[in-house]
Amino acid sequence: MYKLLKEIYRKLIPNKFHYIIEPYLRAIIYYLIYRGDTIQCNICLSKSKKFIPISFINSKDKICPKCGSLSRSRALSFxxxxxxxxxxxxxxxxxxxRSLHDLFKSKFPNYISSDYENQFYAQKKYDITNIDVSDNSYHLIICFHVLEHILDDGKAIKELNRILKKxxxxxxxxxxxxxxxxxxxxxxxxxxxxxAFGQEDHVRIYGKKSLEEKLKAFQFNVEIINISKGISEVEKKLYGISDKEIIFQCIK
Ligand SMILES: [Zn+2]
Structure with missing residues (x-):
């Protein structure tokens, strides 16, 4: 139901208006239906009766009723x-x-975000296969749920390596x-x-080992980490974080 309503809403409302009205809409729904004391979002810190369950083709998730974050954003924040x-x-x-962007931006003065297709809240619009940034610019680059959209992912990984500091x-x-x-x-x-790939704008679905090898081919030291393992059972339940949030941590 949430997914259907969101699809209709996104078709009707242009992005520039969406960014303005989104927080107000979410706040109205939150105060009318979800405000409570059972769970808490570790990004926006609001307490609710429950997270909103959502199903994707290959997975299930939980949405924060106040800010709309998913498990992966809450785990990443942790x-x-x-x-x-x-x-x-x-x-x-x-x-x-967006809520993660706002949180990181408030804690890290030199944080910046990019989105090529204007679907997310961002200051830059970099083409990830040809990033308009000097070599060795960033200490940390976060690239969640992006590479599966990119036809030439090798070119993207090469660019990410280039702009990352040693x-x-x-x-x-x-x-x-x-x-x-x-x-x-x-x-x-x-x-x-x-x-074929579980989402209409995905161009592949990765195997864990295949991606690890691909990243290593670009001279990264790669560690595959289930970041949920560093979070206690009580916190996972409270903050709606799934048991499996796998990341590839690549050190240049
Ligand atoms: Zn939230």
Missing amino acids: YIFKYFQNINHNILEFSPH NGALIIQVPLKTGKTYEDFKITTKADRLK
């Missing part, structure tokens, strides 16, 4: 504040959730399947991509 505490570092995030960290998350990465560039229609 991880970043635990391990990346230098507030002077230059941070670039691709296509961030010893800097690139943190990637993508949808994963068992076995090897599946891609087929003859599959081009929305319906066929939805069927």
